Amino acid sequence: MKRLLVFVGLLLTLFIFGEAVVNYALLEDITTTNIWNLLGSGSSAWNFYVQLWKYPALLTMNKDGMLIPSAAAEVPKIVEENGMYTVTVKLRKDLRWSDGSPFTANDVVFTYNTIQELQIPGGNWVGAYEPTKVEKIDEWTVKFYFKEKTTMTIYYDTLMTAIVSKNFWAPYVEKAKKQENPVNWLLSQEVVDPAITALNLGKIEKGAFVEVKRVVEKGFYLPEGEENLYYENGGFVIKNPTTGFEWTSNNPAPEGSVKLKVVNGPYIDKIIYRIYGNKAVALQALQKGDVDFVLNPLGLTSGEFESLKGVPGIKLTVNPSLGFRYLAFNMRKYPFNIKEFRQALAALIDRDYICNRVLQGKAIPLSTPVPPANTFWYNADVKTIGEGLSRGERYQLAIELLKKAGFSWDQEPVIDPSKAANPVVKRGKGLKGPDGKYVPDLELLAPSGEYDPMRATTAIYIEQWAKDLGLPIDVKLTDFNEIVTRAFDEVDFDMYMLGWGIGRVPTYFKSFWKSDQSAPEGFNTPGYSNPEFDALIDEFEMADSFDEAVEAIKEAQELLAEDLPYIILFTTPIYEAYRDTIEFPFTDTLDGIQNYNGFPENVVRVK
CATH class of the missing domain: 3.90.76.10 (Dipeptide-binding Protein; Domain 1)
Incomplete structure (x- = not known):
């Protein structure tokens, strides 16, 4: 009897008075229904999830x-x-x-x-x-x-x-x-x-829920039944049997069999976006069946993901992320204006060790700001400084780079690479620059462990490795907003650690590193200025073909790996979970289901 009542309750959730209903969880309320504001100062993931797809x-x-x-x-x-x-x-x-x-x-x-x-x-x-x-x-x-x-x-x-x-x-x-x-x-x-879709906003109760409902009757929505065909060779076709519209890609032209067919609905009558105060409560609602999916730009933590394994009625998915964590230098200041100093610190940072040992496989090491899963733009030839070296060899490489630039020590560090566990025989002390003056204390700003334990832990390891060689770096774990203010508004920092969510097309290269985008007016917080890099970004933006654009951005990745305005650290997978009462057209997608706003626009189905 109890199982029957649960089943009946589930049916009532999915079909209210004959309607096919999907329930999504939001962790924040929407703040505007005005598109001009939505894409302006009112832009937020939560506003986008509920509304952006309708335009x-x-x-x-x-x-x-x-x-x-x-x-x-x-x-x-x-x-x-x-x-x-x-x-x-x-x-x-x-x-x-x-x-x-x-x-x-x-x-x-x-x-x-x-x-x-x-x-x-x-x-x-x-x-x-x-x-x-x-x-x-x-x-x-x-x-x-x-x-x-x-x-x-x-x-x-x-x-x-x-x-x-x-x-x-x-x-x-x-x-x-x-x-x-x-x-x-x-x-x-x-x-x-x-809207340009069959669904649009309905009733809104601030702090409680937002309703999206069908506003166009079945049979009167022209793109209904439209097919998106993905071919094995990467070709793509849009075909509308009702209106006769058709478009076929030519680079590449479709060949072979269709690997995926997505047919436009709508298949549902209503989406209820339920507002929850925090993720823990939203995940409880997911487990109870009150919601079908929790929308969140960061997805789930690995711990949350593990806790949902084996839960009846829950399906899990893992996808590569469109984003990265990074360490930025203020290149306007000494010693960060010396390339070898930045390279020496990069040589010390063992991404593989951090990601696979310290963070226990919950992060993926990166050497370029284009994630490997973004294969069209990714340069697989870019390697990190010190990649493949042991801990002792990394120390030796960093010392060589510093000496090359004219740095010296009161007590030069002594390294024995044969001692794998602890190759530091004698720690460095009294680091002096090429001018003979002592390098001042350097501050590394990083988010607190409460906000992001991964970045906090990584920062502490970087501090330890740097001090082994006498680099006077001190970590300050602090509030996220303090880092943003000091880096982007005041431009008053030595080093900081943050992360970016990025688009699939690397137009962000201009925003982050082109010389005319320097903070505080732009997002180039390091103050990076390299005419060769600027010229590559101009080539990318004005390319006559996508092949030319790809070549320019791949060369730009090589320059960034050499010049290091950022040290790219790692990315994290997007972990997500949803109820088996709904069905998405596909779940293997860069940046996860959340990147498609939960597929509200006419393709999500109720089973």
């Missing part, structure tokens, strides 16, 4: 990282004409908004012009500022004009900008223009605008 973009990427059309009918070419670079985008004619109005060139032009005219703030709108003009050619054609051929920015920022419905937003924009502060007024409007 179209001209281009997107499939699960394998291929650039594909979304609201566009094809991937357009960049053409040089009359001293400008233009992109003419043909739109799909078979899309419409959830209020019934067609998706047209009017929506595209209105979105870009509104962003530029009102100067909508926010890094997620940055791509919309690239074109000097966006014009409507006809109802289904839009033309973009650019001063420079920044190929990667055009494809992966500008043409991936979220598009809004002109029919809905034009009255608000016109009213905003009459206000004393047009932007503030527009961003303050909390509304539910049309």
Whole structure:
């Protein structure tokens, strides 16, 4: 009888009055329903999970990282004409908004012009500022004009900008223009605008739940039944049997059999995003069956993952992460402005030992800011300084590098590599720079063990190895916000340890390391400045082909491994768990299911 009651309760959870319902857990409340704010100062993973999927973009990427059309009918070419670079985008004619109005060139032009005219703030709108003009050619054609051929920015920022419905937003924009502060007024409007999907926002109870429900009747949603076909050789096809729309990749062209077929729904009527105060409570809800999946950009910890193994009704998945932890140097200051000093410290840091012994396999060592799973952009030839050396050999290499740059000691360290357990015969003391002056005490800022035990532990090991050679490095485990403030706002630091979540396409190379992006105005906290690197990033951005872009970014990875504005440390897998009462179209995907916002847009199913 007890088992029967549990089954009946589960049915009530999944099907309320005949509706197919999925329950997701959020760890934070949403803060806005306004798309202009959502991609501006209101940007957060929680807002994105619940809403970002409902807006179209001209281009997107499939699960394998291929650039594909979304609201566009094809991937357009960049053409040089009359001293400008233009992109003419043909739109799909078979899309419409959830209020019934067609998706047209009017929506595209209105979105870009509104962003530029009102100067909508926010890094997620940055791509919309690239074109000097966006014009409507006809109802289904839009033309973009650019001063420079920044190929990667055009494809992966500008043409991936979220598009809004002109029919809905034009009255608000016109009213905003009459206000004393047009932007503030527009961003303050909390509304539910049309979606390009069959689902949209419903009831919202702050601190309790957010409802997303079907707003388009079955049979009246044009992309319903649309097929995404992944071929064995990497080829890709979009096919809509209802409207006749079809697009086929040409690099590579599909060959062989179809390895994965994803068919568009919707298969559900409602998603309830339940708000939980912390992850522990959300995971309890998952185990009880109150929610089907816990959305979290970091996924589960390895401990949480292990605790869910064998739990009835729970399925587990592990995927590579799009992100990395790193150690950054302030290259504006001595001795971090000396490359050999940075290289010596890198030689001391044994990533394999940290990840496999200290962190017990819960982290994956990295030598480049492009994760190996991101195979298209990853340079497998990049090696870390000291890779494959023993502990004693690492000490010897670090000493050689320091001596090469003119460093010396009052008491030079003595190393015996044959003593594997402890090769340090005599620790170094009184490290002096090439000018004969003592190296001052150096501070390494790292997150506390409570916030991130992995980084805290790694920092302590780095301090120990450095002091073995007389490098006066002291770790300060501190608040995350203090590190961010000192590194990005005040630029007042020696070294710090943080992490980045990154995109699949390495446009972040410019933000993190190009010389004109130096903090506090930009994200280049080390103050790294290398004309050769800058030239490679320019080549990457303005490449005529993706092969040229890949070659430039692979060379840039080699330079970073040599110059070391960052020491790339490790990444962590994305561990996730979900109830077996729901079904995703696939679970093997870079950065996990959470990176797809839990697949709310018409492909998640209730079993």
